[in-house]
Amino acid sequence: MDAPRLTVRQLGCERDHRMLFQHLDFSARNGEIWQVTGANGAGKTTLLRILVGLHGFYDGRVEWAAPLSPALLYLGHQPGVREELTARENLEYSRALSGQTGDLDAALAAVDLYGFEDVPAGRLSAGQQRRIALARLWLDGKAVWILDEPFTAIDQQGVAALDQRLREAAAQGVLVIYTSHHRVGDGVHRLHLGQNTEVTA
């Protein structure tokens, strides 16, 4: 088995005088899917922000085997979509900023936004705005996907398509780490945050 892409050692984070999690130990490899679960306020979003380097106040170590930022596709708790811009403009900007490649229209069509490319995002529903952000998963060029609640506000069909996309990507060697209560098929590693933090490989 190849060396882990991500190694987390004794990770702990305190917020507002409350220990969110501590002594967190796990290592993740390319091609694996990790599901982070836990009650509301258990620190799922904070954990992901620590992993991508946005949140700097923590104990322990987070080590990436290769430089993270060129490989990272991060989808935060907010979709990062500006309402004044159209679906295509939003995606075009995030593609340029992250250095991804691929066809914008094909990616938008993959998330069922065909015909909505030139509609300002503010006129779309919450689920459709989320889909604009998710369209990045259908662009190429990223090997680590860190997704904060990707299934929120997505309908059943969308969830199925996203499921399939995550499994496809993992099969191609992408490391996927996401928070959600939705489980993407079998063989998914699980990390539960809470009173008893547990790692199920």
Next chain:
Amino acid sequence: MSAPTLTTVWTASLHRELTLIWRSPADIVQPLFFFVVVVTLFPLALSPKPALLALVAPGAVWVAALLAVMLSLDGLFRRDQESGALDLLLTAPGVSVVPVTAKLLAHWLLTGLPLALIAPLLGYMLQLPVAVLDTLMVSVLLGTPTLTVVGAIGAALTVGLNRGGILLAVLVLPLYVPVLVFGAGVVRTALDGLPTGGLLAVLGAILALAVSLGPVAVALGLRISAGD
């Protein structure tokens, strides 16, 4: 594994920022309207005597321009932060200074530049001699980018706070003082018929300093705000 070229990021960012401001015209009109209204109120409040107005004109125009820029900066990063677009910018490969600089340039082009263009008209209204109006415009032209960049540092540091407006003013106003002193000073010097080259050069030097180091400070400020 992919990292974008600087040119790609720069072009895409500049295009996006200009589109964003262009699509919410209130952001362009509001500072301009504030500027015009404040300067217009001076003759009404003081007295319409031409000699008195010409005396207060440099200060009045400059104070109004300074406040107009500062008020426009409060929301500079807010909507990007609320929508999560800021996290996208901070986690992107490459230096975040590039998209940040594009944002500042776009903001200045659509708020600071219009102020500079309309300043001579307001100076004329306040009875400044026509010969001084070009100096007034150049001074505002050189001063407003500095105000934008320095104010953006404050905006970056206060973006995560509710009601960050007052804190922004407290942080930024002391740093605005040199620009105000030299900006209004240039116009007064021109009024006295003295050479203005030296003072304009000082304004230019402050601008060079702000433009070269400011965007880095803004990017760092955003990172600090995001890390909380």
